[in-house]
Amino acid sequence: MRIVRSFIYNSSIFRSLKHKNFRLHFTGQSVSLIGTWMQRVAISWLVYRITGSTFLLGLVTFLSLIPSLVLAPYAGSFIDRHDKYKIVFITQIGLMVQAGILALIVWLSYYNIMMIATLSLAQGIINTFDTTARQSLMVDLVDNKEDLPNAIALNSSAFNAARLVGPAFAGFILSAFGEDICFLINFLSFFFVIACLLQMKLKIREREKSDENIWADLKKGYDYLRESPDLSSLILMLAASSLLVIPYTTLLPAIAKDVFHGNATTFSWFESAAGLGALFGAIYMAMLRPGKDLNQLTIFSSILFAVAVVCLGFSSNIWVALIATGFTGAGLMVQNSTINTYLQTHASSEMRARTLSYYIMAYQGVLPIGSLIMGSLAERLGVSAIVFSEGVAGILIVIGFILHQRKLHDGNWMRSMNPLRFRH
Template structure:
């Protein structure tokens, strides 16, 4: 089928299968950690702190990670991040298995995971172009990768909900540890013609400045990254409060919480499949704007949903919007960046996406403690709507300026 056309490339197919298994384990662990932390502490603030430390390294380290990856063998960096992630998962699994429920230990291991992910996500995204022989199939590969990620987001929390209520949380953590065997096996089976990296004469701080100036000078890329930054800081963190929605507002269990995660994942898959069918990367900015509006409106409606089925419906729409928003920005950056700047451009995407979410998670945890979870989520939805309208107005001005520039050029040529 046309939607699966990038799977004909052996390297991408191995990457796809290995990550499929590993990401299910990752989402099982993520769901179990959120539920365990809230069950042990009953604190929205601690939920925000755990999310904060697991993602804040992306804000601080992503630009450095992009420059580092541009200077080193990307495949070796990827293998290294997977090994470290496996060890981190093993340490967390051992802690839970022996009933050593220590919040400081959970926070420390979450921080280690965040540091590793700052390099891992940037590396995986920048390496994808080398897994697909025909670059016209790159948008399809990115969309399929997003589909796989969000299928895992459905399966992982669903399995976690069943396992938490039957076998216990330790089985979730052990399963994530074992899942890294699959991704490492597939990585070692790949045959990538990774170019030998000639270490540049410039120091890494000079490269950091070049990366910033490259992104800032491109109006399309910079405006998308600013929009993603606002969304990651003020809208996407609404998900931090879903354990509270499941347990306190809808009087549910771990299984109820897993339904919220799975509903968002289901919506994300719908978006990913749509993006995978796209023949080119044209129109991505318009798709992003529409998706951002849908996402923010769904968050606003979710805030005051009174019955669980309606809340899960709006949660599904948040998945549709958020997935289309982030994936279209990712695809645009990968397909429009200069090859020697790709990793650095992607690193700013990772910083704006994963790096700002922890700050937002901490803020919404504090806001929910002050005004309640429903009002906190409502505020996030309203901020998203305003930000999207401002982005559309800015894009219209940019396009009008470009059209005037073209007309002036044509007039000058005719003279």
């Protein structure tokens, strides 16, 4: 057993697991995220099953993510002033309570869309603080900062492995038992992640209490990004993608039910296909070593993501659609992971949480606006047409990003961001 453990910790792909605190975080999140993905699939299917409306499907997604747009910068400033570990602990308890209430009302057959929407909004508010705190805590979970990119990639792999396993479990449980069991499993999974948090022993340097108003700190974060074009350009690209491309994920229940005349199991296939692709993307990122240009990788993965969404939009064969969905997951995961890694390793320690809060705002905050718009358009123009147009928009965004880099750095755009370099 000791030999196996030594092999895992010393291998390049798992090297960050040798740090106990990160190992506890990774283990706890791996379990909890399976429950989280089961709940995501169940609530999407529940809303579409009882309403049959892509607009309401987009609305619930909007409510669950819009707090990231409104509160993320404030959350970043708040977290930079307080104990990140305690914030994560409190938010995990809050998310557990939210999952428990959701399980209870569905078990009682209280199918009230207003109540579901309210709980989705509450989840979004808690997640805004939880995600920002967990992202900024990552640097404190590994003792050797050279292992940070690997830790970020492994963290993403846990997320996407859960996205593969969670929907597969959800598809079976939805068909056999119903949505309430999915919500109950998610509720129970939080006990495990809380237990792992309690075992951590972190040495976080206490920050000096700022005498400035928190809103002044927030403005400092904005000014910092405005003066850092290498960081802000990546965040703006992600924001455009979240508005016009990533909302394809909101329409997956409609693709499964309306385009391919499937059921909850069919929907779980699409979620699992996206999760499988994303898992391969996460493994690829975990294997990277110094020598690979992150700028090139961001552009390549963004193109892959956009082209795969185009293919999904005009696919009439379910197997082709599932393969395309797998590539969307891989492209999206690598795109987000490279941007996340660059921001984590290039933002100053004083501004890290605030920088990551803008990243979260660009990803999770802008996404609900896109989901609401795309859900509304899908009802009028059709699901396939909207998904196809999202992929085309993704290609245009990448072209715009490349042209912006060339203009900003006078033709030296490939070396403009002083990128981390990785090699296999």
